[in-house]
Amino acid sequence: MSWIRKGDEWNSAPEWMNAQELAAERGDDRLLNELKGAAEALYTYSAQQWTDYVVTFGAAVTFCGLTRVEPVTADLITIGVLTDVSTPEQRKYKLLERRNFVHLIKSDEKAKNNKRRSDRRRGSLMVPVLLRDGAQCRYCEDIVNFDDTRSGNGVEMDHRSFEEKTTPDNYVVSCRDCNQMRVDLGDRAEEELPLIPAPDEPIYNEQVLRKLSGWRRLTDTESRRLGIPNPLARGKVEAQTPTRQPAGGTDITTTTSHPSAPSPGPAESQSAADPQFPQDSRKVEPRGRAAMETQPHPATSPVNPESLPTTSSQALSDAHLERAPWGHQEAHVRDSGLANGESTTARRRRRRRR
Incomplete structure (x- = not known):
């Protein structure tokens, strides 16, 4: 563009x-x-x-x-x-x-910008450089800002030899001020602003760790190759099994058995200290059609009279248990003719005449 x-x-x-x-x-x-x-x-x-x-x-x-x-x-x-x-x-x-x-922007500068963007996206190049240099500039040892794209403290990865193929050996972390100063110095850059050896203990701040987290597998592999601890593994809490030391000195691992099925319910014997709530005296047992709708359908769930509770508040009368299925029950006072032997057809005719 x-x-x-x-x-x-x-x-x-x-x-x-x-x-x-x-x-x-x-x-x-x-x-x-x-x-x-x-x-x-x-x-x-x-x-x-x-x-x-x-x-x-x-x-x-x-x-x-x-x-x-x-x-x-x-x-x-x-x-x-x-x-x-x-x-x-x-x-x-x-x-x-x-x-x-x-x-x-000249054509050679465009090619350099394309190369810079491409190199910063290569995990095989960035991971070893970040593990080696950390967050410090290799020319002034200041901490660079990886999120800054304008000020002199922002990061600019420096190509030591731009014409050659980029490798971790000729690619270092640099701040924008030092990188621009080396460009202005030209042939005197190595004399005026030489390369400082890599730090013995690189600084891995939050920005560096965020960069490395984009290449987790490469970071782990490169850390093993370099023989250094993986910086992404720092701060992790390893799950350890609690142990106790008996008198004999032998380690005995304590394990916790998890039930395979949930508990069937509360214990039958409840503590007498549990609060007892009084029953609401305003609660009225349903009657009539409401009482019938609360009962299961006799055709699908037959009621066993022997299994019903015998308390006075929940007991059912024998007359209620002997009722016919819902399709033949009396739903209204006008249906009382069925009890006197009147057929359904005769009853319907009587309704039409009315």
Whole structure:
């Protein structure tokens, strides 16, 4: 994805001051805006096409116009925004490359960013480096912040040799300040800011442990290979079986037997100290149809008179037990004709006549 950012001095750059002088000499108050618009369009084109600040004459014609391309490119060269880098084969220009003016991501920087992202996702590379360096910068020994992406204390994994294949030997934990300082020092980086030996006792803070937890199996394997304790295993409470020491000195393991089935219920003999709650005197035994609905259906669950309780509050009368199934019971006073021998058909006819 292309990326372009105007610097803080875009509007106050000395190049635009030169453009103001040209506009004053010619009496053209539109010249500055024309040059700014043309320069911005050429920068955007270079960012989209990854041309590293280089644009062709054809691109200039496209954005400046066929009739204005020659004077506009000449004025941009005069004020210092363009440089003519044409070759016998092609006519082209180089845009001003200054971070505070306009900053573009160049093609080699894009490749480096892709490599950085890819390396930080490789567990086989990150796990041994984090186990070796912990949370300390290998150039200043400060604790880096793995969650910071802007300040100088944020982490930046440093490639000791960017052109070579990345291995744990040429890949170290670094803070952003030290990494940028080494870039600015150039050839003097190893002399001014050398690599510090790996710490004897690396610091595994919460951020490092969170990173390692993404590769738990690799962390365990690499810890065994390096002969160091697995930092992810620290703080875990191992389940231990309680033991007791008898008089003879032999360890006897105490085990707890778990019942295979739950207890059938409370003990038959209840303590006399348990509170006894009085019965509610307002509770009324159901009568009539409500009493019949509370009883099980005789066809599916026959009632055994001998198994019923004999208490006065729960006893059933013999007349209730001898009732016929629900389909032939008297549900209302009007059904009393059945008791006198009246047939169901005769009763229905009598209802229709009414």
